Amino acid sequence: MDDAYGLLLKTYRRMGGSESILRDERVAHLVIHGNEVYSSRAVEGLVLDSRSRADGVDVELRVKGGYRIEYPVHMCFGIIPEEGEQRIRLNAKIEDGAGIKILSHCMFPNAERIIHEMDAIVEIGDRADFEYLERHYHGEGGGIVVAPRAKISLGDHSRLYTEFSILDGRVGKLRMDYDMEAGEGSAIEALAKVLGYGDDEITIRERGYLRGRNSRGLIKSRIVVKGMAMSEVISELIADKGAEGARGHVDCVELVMENARARAIPLVDVWNERAKITHEASIGTVDKKQLNTLMSKGLSKEEAIDVIVKGYLR
Amino acid sequence: MAMKDRSILEVRNLNMSRGGRSILRDLSFSVEENRVYGVLGPNGAGKSSLAYALMGLEEYKPDSGEIIYQGKEITELSISERARMGITMLWQEPVRFEGLSVRDYLGLCSRDGDVREYLLKVGLDERYLERNVDDTLSGGERKRVELASILALKPKLAILDEPDSGIDIISLDYIAEIVYELKKHGSVILITHNEDVAMLSDRCLLLCDGFIVKEGEPGEIVSYFKRKCVPCPTKRERYG
Ligand SMILES: Nc1ncnc2c1ncn2[C@@H]1O[C@H](COP(=O)(O)OP(=O)(O)OP(=O)(O)O)[C@@H](O)[C@H]1O
Ligand SMILES: [Mg+2]
Numbered sequence: 001m002d003d004a005y006g007l008l009l010k011t012y013r014r015m016g017g018s019e020s021i022l023r024d025e026r027v028a029h030l031v032i033h034g035n036e037v038y039s040s041r042a043v044e045g046l047v048l049d050s051r052s053r054a055d056g057v058d059v060e061l062r063v064k065g066g067y068r069i070e071y072p073v074h075m076c077f078g079i080i081p082e083e084g085e086q087r088i089r090l091n092a093k094i095e096d097g098a099g100i101k102i103l104s105h106c107m108f109p110n111a112e113r114i115i116h117e118m119d120a121i122v123e124i125g126d127r128a129d130f131e132y133l134e135r136h137y138h139g140e141g142g143g144i145v146v147a148p149r150a151k152i153s154l155g156d157h158s159r160l161y162t163e164f165s166i167l168d169g170r171v172g173k174l175r176m177d178y179d180m181e182a183g184e185g186s187a188i189e190a191l192a193k194v195l196g197y198g199d200d201e202i203t204i205r206e207r208g209y210l211r212g213r214n215s216r217g218l219i220k221s222r223i224v225v226k227g228m229a230m231s232e233v234i235s236e237l238i239a240d241k242g243a244e245g246a247r248g249h250v251d252c253v254e255l256v257m258e259n260a261r262a263r264a265i266p267l268v269d270v271w272n273e274r275a276k277i278t279h280e281a282s283i284g285t286v287d288k289k290q291l292n293t294l295m296s297k298g299l300s301k302e303e304a305i306d307v308i309v310k311g312y313l314r
Numbered sequence: 315m316a317m318k319d320r321s322i323l324e325v326r327n328l329n330m331s332r333g334g335r336s337i338l339r340d341l342s343f344s345v346e347e348n349r350v351y352g353v354l355g356p357n358g359a360g361k362s363s364l365a366y367a368l369m370g371l372e373e374y375k376p377d378s379g380e381i382i383y384q385g386k387e388i389t390e391l392s393i394s395e396r397a398r399m400g401i402t403m404l405w406q407e408p409v410r411f412e413g414l415s416v417r418d419y420l421g422l423c424s425r426d427g428d429v430r431e432y433l434l435k436v437g438l439d440e441r442y443l444e445r446n447v448d449d450t451l452s453g454g455e456r457k458r459v460e461l462a463s464i465l466a467l468k469p470k471l472a473i474l475d476e477p478d479s480g481i482d483i484i485s486l487d488y489i490a491e492i493v494y495e496l497k498k499h500g501s502v503i504l505i506t507h508n509e510d511v512a513m514l515s516d517r518c519l520l521l522c523d524g525f526i527v528k529e530g531e532p533g534e535i536v537s538y539f540k541r542k543c544v545p546c547p548t549k550r551e552r553y554g
Binding site: 253287289290292293294295296297298299300301307308310311312313314 | 369371392393394396397398401402403405408409411412413414422423463467
C-alpha cells in the first residue's frame with residue numbers, strides 16, 4: 001500500500017498540491033486511500049479523528065469555540081488502482097465563533113470500477129465560518145460513481161462557502177446531494193463546476209433552506225456537457241415563514257455541445273412576503289456573438305470555444 | 315489605376331439580404347492603405363451589416379459581389395481566416411465573457427506580451443487588468459477594453475463599428491488618438507452616425523437604406539448629411 005501512497009501524492013502534486021504542506025506542522029491534513037487512513041495531523045483548536053471500518057472511514061472534525069484555524073486543512077482522498085470503494089463519513093462541528101477552510105483533493109486517476117461516497121454532517125454554530133472546496137481528478141476511464149452527500153446547518157450570523165468541481169478527466173456518474181440550512185443573518189454560498197463528456201452522467205441537487213431572518217443564499221452552477229454526456233441540475237432555495245428579509249438567488253448556466261443533453265430545474269419557494277428569491281437558469285450552446293468576437297481576433301472556432309468554456313468553469 | 319494599386323480593400327457590387335429584405339444594395343468602394351475610410355449613415359442604414367459582411371460572419375454572407383483584400387478574393391473565407399490575414403473589427407456592442415480577465419483577454423490579442431500600454435491608451439489604468447470582461451464592467455469601460463484589444467492586434471484593416479457610442483463626449487479625443495494609432499499599422503474603416511467622428515476620416519461614404527448615397531471628401535459628405543439626412547423624417551434620402 002506504500003506504493004499507493006506514493007502514487008496518491010504524485011497525483012496530488014499533479015493537481016497543484018505540494019508534499020511540503022503535508023510535512024508542515026502548522027497545517028492540518030488528512031490522507032485517506034480507499035478506506036485506510038495513511039496520515040493525519042491536527043493543529044491547535046482542531047480535533048481531527050479518523051477510524052477505519054470494514055466498509056468505510058469515520059472522520060470526526062471539530063473546531064473548538066473561538067478558534068480560527070489559520071491555514072487551510074488539506075484533505076487527500078482517493079483510490080489509485082482501477083477498482084475499489086471509498087466511503088467516508090464525516091461528522092464536523094464548527095463551534096461558535098470558530099472558522100476553518102478545507103481544501104479537499106479527490107483523486108481517482110485510473111478509475112474503471114470505483115465508488116466514492118462521502119456522507120457529511122456539518123454543524124456550524126453561531127458567528128462561525130466554514131469553507132469547503134472539493135476538487136476532483138479522475139483520469140480518462142470514466143468508470144466511477146461519485147456520491148457526495150452533505151447536510152450542513154448554520155446557526156446565526158455564520159457563513160458557509162462550498163465549491164465542488166470535476167474539471168480534470170471523465171466525471172463518470174456524479175450524484176451530488178447537498179442540503180444547507182441557514183439561521184438568522186447567516187449566508188450560504190454553494191458553487192458547482194463540472195465538465196462532462198463521453199457518456200458521463202451528472203446529477204446535482206442542491207437545496208438551500210433559509211430559516212432565519214435576513215439569511216442569504218446563493219446557489220450557483222456552471223456545467224458544460226459534450227459528447228453524449230447528460231446533466232441534470234436541481235437547485236432549490238426556500239425562504240421559510242420566519243425568514244423575514246431573507247435574500248436568495250439561483251444561478252445556473254449549462255453549456256451543451258455536440259450530442260450532450262442538459263436539464264435545469266430551479267425551484268424557488270417563498271413563505272414570507274418580506275423575503276425575496278430570484279433565479280436564472282440558462283441552457284444553450286456557446287454564444288454565437290462570443291464566438292464571432294474571439295474569431296475576429298484570429299482564434300479558430302475550437303480555440304474560441306475553449307476560451308469561453310474555461311471562463312465559465314473558472 | 316495608380317490608386318487601385320494602393321488599395322487594401324475593394325468591395326465590388328456587394329448585395330446582401332436578411333430575412334427576405336435587401337439590406338446592402340450594390341455597394342462598390344475601395345479603401346486605401348494606411349487611410350481612414352468613413353462610413354456615415356443614420357440608424358438602420360446597414361452600417362453594421364456591412365461590417366459583418368466584411369468580417370465574414372456566417373449569417374451575413376453576401377448574395378452577390380466580391381470582397382477583395384490585398385488583391386485576394388476573400389468573400390468565401392471564414393472570420394478566423396480573415397482575422398489571420400490582418401482584418402479585425404470593433405463590435406458596436408461588445409459581448410461579455412464570464413470568468414475571463416482583462417489581462418487574459420488582451421493577452422489573446424497581443425503578440426508582444428505587455429498589454430498594459432494598450433489599456434493606458436484607451437484611458438484605463440492597469441488596475442483594470444484584474445477585472446473580468448463580464449457584466450461588472452460598465453458599457454463604456456467594456457468598449458474601451460475592446461478598443462484596447464484592437465490596438466493590441468495591430469491590424470492591417472480595422473473595422474470600427476461606432477467606436478464613440480457609449481463613450482463620453484470628452485473622450486472623442488481618445489477616438490482620434492486610437493484611429494491615429496491604428497493608422498500607423500494599417501487602414502481603418504470608421505463606421506459612425508456622428509459627424510465629428512466622420513471628420514476623422516480621409517475619405518467617406520454616406521450610406522442610407524443599404525445604398526451608397528454619396529462618396530467623397532469627408533467635409534463634403536458631412537455637410538450633405540447635415541443638410542439632407544439629419545432633417546429627413548424617414549431617414550431614407552437615398553436619391554439625394
Ligand atoms: N436578421 C435580420 N433580419 C431582418 N432585418 C435585419 C436583420 N439584421 C438587420 N436587419 C435590418 O437591416 C437594416 C440595417 O441594420 P444595421 O444594423 O446594419 O444598421 P446600422 O446602420 O448599423 O444601424 P445603427 O446605426 O442603428 O447601428 C435595419 O433595417 C435592420 O432592421
Ligand atoms: Mg450598427
